[in-house]
Amino acid sequence: MLDHTDYQILDLLKRNARLTYTDIGKQINMSSPAVKTRIERLEDNVIKHYTVEVNNKILNKGIHGFVLFKTESCERLTNYCKENSNITDLWRISGEYNYLAEVVCEKNDELEQISKDTTHFAFSNILSVLGSYNVCND
Numbered sequence: 001m002l003d004h005t006d007y008q009i010l011d012l013l014k015r016n017a018r019l020t021y022t023d024i025g026k027q028i029n030m031s032s033p034a035v036k037t038r039i040e041r042l043e044d045n046v047i048k049h050y051t052v053e054v055n056n057k058i059l060n061k062g063i064h065g066f067v068l069f070k071t072e073s074c075e076r077l078t079n080y081c082k083e084n085s086n087i088t089d090l091w092r093i094s095g096e097y098n099y100l101a102e103v104v105c106e107k108n109d110e111l112e113q114i115s116k117d118t119t120h121f122a123f124s125n126i127l128s129v130l131g132s133y134n135v136c137n138d
Contacts, residue, residue: 002046005030009038010046017050061086061104064129065111068097071122080118086110097125 002010008028012019021032021039028035039047056062071077077099081087086105093100099122105111108128115124 006038006042006046009035009042013039013047013050056104060106063103063105063108063111064132065103065105066127066129067101067103067111067114068125068127069099069101069118069122070097070124071099071118073121074099076121077118084114084117087114 005028009024012024012027021035024030024039025032025035030038056064069077078090081090081101086103087101088104089102091100092098101114103111103114111126111128115126118124
């Protein structure tokens with residue numbers, strides 16, 4: 001069971017996973033060894049992995065979008081998504097469509113190509129991201 005302090009630690013790590021035990025301890029009024037023990041416990045069953053957020057524009061991947069899929073061929077779609085380096089995530093969802101893929105690419109043509117490539121086994125709808133907003137409580 002997580003307590004308030006665990007949630008504070010998780011919130012700090014979500015914002016910056018490179019914080020030291022000392023930095024975290026100062027912010028939540030706890031010793032470094034106590035923070036280390038808590039984080040190790042969280043790593044056992046709560047924290048799945050640490051990651052990095054990249055600036056896709058610097059990597060010439062300034063187009064961000066989503067593709068909704070309706071398909072009966074889950075295996076074909078998941079295999080296609082695994083092979084396409086522009087697709088970063090795939091979720092199974094409820095509603096009119098049954099899958100949602102997140103796409104980051106260089107050109108709109110690449111986003112449209114995903115729809116063309118999958119037309120023989122899935123119906124798709126492309127959603128282009130026009131802007132984004134940071135809603136994290138920094």
